[in-house]
Amino acid sequence: MFDLAWSTVRNRKGGFVAAFIAVFFGSALVTACGVLLMSGLLSGVPPERYAGAAVMVGGDQTKEVKEDFDPYFAERVTLPADLAGRVAKVPGVKTAVGDRTVGISLADARGRTVALDRPLYGHGWASAAVAPFALAEGHAPRGARETVLDRDLARRTGLAVGSRARLVVGTTSTTYTVTGLVAPPPGGLKRQSAAFFTDAQAAKLSRRPDRITALGVLAEPGTGAGALAGRIEKALAGSGVPVSVSTGTHVGDLEFLDMGQSRGFLIALSASFGGTALTVVIFVVSSTLGLAIHQRRRELAMLRAIAASPRQIHQLIGGEVLLVSGTAAVLGTAPGYLMAGRLRDAFAAVGVLPADFELSYHPAPAVAAALLCVLGARLAGVIAAWRTARIQPVEALRESEVEPPALGRVRRNVGRALIVIGVAAAVALPMAIPGEPALAGAAGSLLLLMVGCALLGPQLVKITIGVMSPVLRWSRVSGHLALANSRANARRLSAAVVPLALGAAMALMQLSTLSTVQATAEQQAATGVVADYVLTSDGTGLSPELAATVRGVHGVGTATPVVRSQVMLNYLEIDKRTTRPFSAQGLDPHRLDRTLDLDVRQGSLDALRGDTVALSWMAAGTAGLGVGDTADMDLGDGTPRKLKVVAVYGNGLGFGDVTLPYPLLSAHTTSRLDTALLVRASGDDTPVRPALDALARRTPTLQVRDSDEFAAAQQGEFVQQSTINLIANGMLLLYVLIAVVNTLVMATRARGREFGMLRLIGTSERQVRRTMFMESWVVVVTAVVAGVVIAVPPTIGSSLAMTGQAVPHLLPAVWLGVAGFIAVLGRLSIGIATRSALRSRPVDAVYTGE
Incomplete structure (x- = not known):
């Protein structure tokens, strides 16, 4: 066979x-x-600063989720500082060194941030042995105002032993004397630059003297890394601290x-x-x-x-x-x-x-x-x-x-059922079930509608033929042939319609959903920030102490610090325990209405204190929570908390889906720095801006922005996520477009015998081309109309699921552009294939059959 x-x-x-x-x-x-x-x-x-360690011990950065991939925590999971003593007692351990990693910025003499091509991190001097770093010049730091820099950083910034370096943590700067330079480890530093302080100063800069970033273990001679890692895991098994013990290239994930x-x-x-x-x-x-x-x-x-x-x-x-x-x-x-x-x-x-x-x-x-x-x-x-x-x-x-005059009963019934189910999943589901399940149903309905329309494709073609028949009859020869061929070969034409309609529907839904959410998020961010000014940093963040300083500025009525992170919301989805990450912000509710409007729909943000949380209506609907319920969460550093829901708000797209009390969220971020400070003047704001500008000039990395600038900057995370979806779906759409051209060319070239017969009975080549021109418009019109009809329910459903609005934000130019592109693609594919099929002699085409 x-x-x-x-x-x-x-x-x-x-x-x-x-x-x-x-x-x-x-x-x-x-x-x-x-x-x-x-x-x-x-x-x-590969690791860089931890390359010299036989074993590295860090906090477990993943949350174990049964029957699913383990998600990663957004913030650093730190370790108790006293864990080093326990590890040092494990047989085979020569030294256990705790490392503290602090993000810092470098400022020049005028307080302006020095642009670096890679992040700069500060560490305690004891952790230099983990790389190891070799002291090339000078001596180790001995006092609180001394530092040692890696040699490449010093070269790029013009610093040397004896120089004065202004290093900034958040917006708090300290001038240090450079007492030494270190040569990088054998593999070099490609992803970071390093500055070293005394261990006591590093603990102070980290704001958590009781915690360390990671623990580097140097082994006794002859001790294998794998065996040592196993002994360390066993020794820490009963400590109650979730740890990750890494060796080899896996250390890179920890670093x-x-x-x-x-x-x-x-x-x-x-x-x-x-x-x-x-x-x-x-x-x-x-x-x-x-x-x-x-x-x-x-x-x-x-x-x-x-x-x-x-x-x-x-x-x-x-x-x-x-x-x-x-x-x-x-x-x-x-x-x-x-x-x-x-x-x-x-x-x-x-x-x-x-x-x-x-x-x-x-x-x-x-x-x-x-x-x-x-x-x-x-x-x-x-x-x-x-x-x-x-x-x-x-x-x-x-x-x-x-061809059979009608579709089979089973095919018709299945096609109609899929269309009904697709419309219900797209529109009815978001109206009945809020949150992520509704969004998934709306997105998945596109394929159901597409398969349903594919099954009913010949009927759709016949409907289009009926509508277009008056136009086709204008041409007595070519129009008559196109009409007769289309009616007799509706099944063949439907095979060409399906990929075109799929491409149109995918493009329309993706672009319309993107524009809907983007427009909604921009509107929420623009109207939600009611502060007069927003203070931000072009460095690692804002020091928490800055809020008190700003409140003391003459004319400032309210200053609300904002900290951002990501949390994981744990909830029951049908009968399965599910974990989903959500963007989060920490806010002080005191006089919050003067700086930020989250569009509270249930409850009150005044109660946002202690172990409480406010959720966007999207997050609340996803987890099935309401005011008074308890939300099961893991904070950014993996700390589990049970929090009482005190409010449900509408502006989740603009500001994040989870809002926590400022002290609670800030305490569980890696840097413990603020993201922004929202400032509202007490009355006439004329004297406030000059005072804030003066504060910015004497405070490194601090920037003063208008509220509309900050609202635009809020869209960065959303735009990034939308671009990710566009890239992924764009690749899929490209495949569909290749399939469209492929199918249309195949369907047209296979009609070479038919074209030969027409020419042998007296039809001219020009009339054949005109016939195919008219048939191509039957295909194009059917595909575009079907694609638009298929795209509308999922687009409405996605809008309902994400914004709560049934009417999506449509850009007519986008819809016309997609329709025009599909029309041109279909027309060119059929036209080029027709010309190719007409190149052979009619007699040859008839007798070869292809």
Whole structure:
């Protein structure tokens, strides 16, 4: 049977080339998703300052979630400082050194922040041994106002032994004497710069003298790192402190929090996006194979007429599909790795991945992608050949000449049911169930509606033909032919309509949802900040003491400090315990209404004190919480808390979904610094701005901004998330567009015999082209209308789920642009393929059949 299948593939290349292209690019897309997933699981960067340690002990940065990937905490999980003594007693440990890492800025003599090409961190001098750093010049710091810098930092900033360096933590600056320079560890410092203080001064700068960032362990000679790590884990098992014991390259995740968070981001993204991509790939491959097999219905009917059994038909088609899809899937994996690299570069440009994040080019994604694409193609072949293989031979011959006049009852009913379910999931679900489940239902409804419309595609084409028939009749020859062909071959045209409609629907929904949320977030941030001025920092943050200083400025009536972080909300979703990260802010409720308006809808922010929390209506709906309920949360550093919900507010997109008391959230951030300070004048604000500007001039890193500038800056996190979605879905949309061109070209070129017959009976080449021009508009109009209709319910549903508004923020230019692009793409694909099919002589076209 494989010999016959190979012979068929060689002699009927047109349809199989189209199927090859669909599987090839589909395999590349699925492989790229797999590479990102494996990179999230396996990739990392080598340690720098911790490179000399045999074992590193840090806080456990992940939350264990059963039956799901473990999410990463946004803030550093620190360790008790006295843990070093316990570890030092473990056999094989030579020294256990506690490290404190403090983000600092460098200011010049005039107090202006010096721009550095990498972050600068301060540490206690004892931790220099962990790298190890070698003292190249001068001596170690001995007093509270002495520091040692890494040699590369000193060179880039013009500092030397004996120089005075103004170092800033938050907005608090201290002038230190540079007493020494250290040579970097053997691997160098590529991701950071280092400054060292006395251990006592480092503890003071960290604001947590009882906590350390990590614990470096130097081993006795002859002690293996793996064995030592096991003994340390056993020794700390009963301490009640969640720790992570790392060796080798895994130390990089402990040293660089952004690396672990990036890996978590890739795992979450590839897991969710990969499933959608695989579904779309199978859908597109099924459509392409269905059209290819439909074009061979006469050949298959003849095989049935000469006694081929249904099983033999399936074996023949299965062999063809395996030959084509197997080759395409294997070859498509190579560009999949290249595609993953481009995605990595795009995400790095957005800022969600470090520029030096290396992908893991493991072979497993290629194997999985090839198997999944082949299995999907094989299933698509079985479905496409089902009717031809099962009906009686005589009936198969009749249907090979003339398409059935109506769709089967099962197909009609399933198509209608999917459309009803899709509309319900898109619109009714967000009205009944708030939060993330409603958003997921609205987004998932797009595929349900698409499959439903694909099943009813011939009926949609006939409706379009009925509407356009008066226009088509204007041309007596070409219009008559286009009308007759369209009515007789509605099934064939629907195969060309489906990928075009899918591309239009995906683009319209994605862009409309993006513009809706963006516009809502901007409006919330713009109207929510009612302060006159906002103080921010171009360094590591604002020192908490600054709030008291600002309140003492003449004319200042209210100063509200704001701290930002991320928390995890734990809740029950149906019957499964679920954890979701939410952006969070910490606020002081005192006179908050004079600086910030969160659009409180239930409860009051006046009660935001102690163990309490306010939630956006989106977060509250997701977790099923209301005022008076208890929210189960993990704060940014992994500290679990049970908090009473005291308010539900509407401006979550502009300011974050979780609002906590300022002292509670600030105490569980890595830096313990403020993000912003909202300032409201007591009356006439004329004397306030000059006073604040004067304060900024004598306070390093401090900046004074108007409220509208701050509102615009608030959108950074949202824009980043939206751009991530746009990048991922843009790659998927590109695949759909390739499939669109592929299908349209295949469908048109397969009509070469038909074009030859028309020309032999007297139709001119110009009339054939005009006929196809008119038919192409039947396809384009059906696809654009179907795409718009399909996109509307999910767009409305997404708007309801995210903003609470049924009317999304639509940009007419975007919708017209997408419709125009789809129209031009469809028209050019059909037009170019028509010209190609008309190049051969009519007699040759008729007798070759393709």
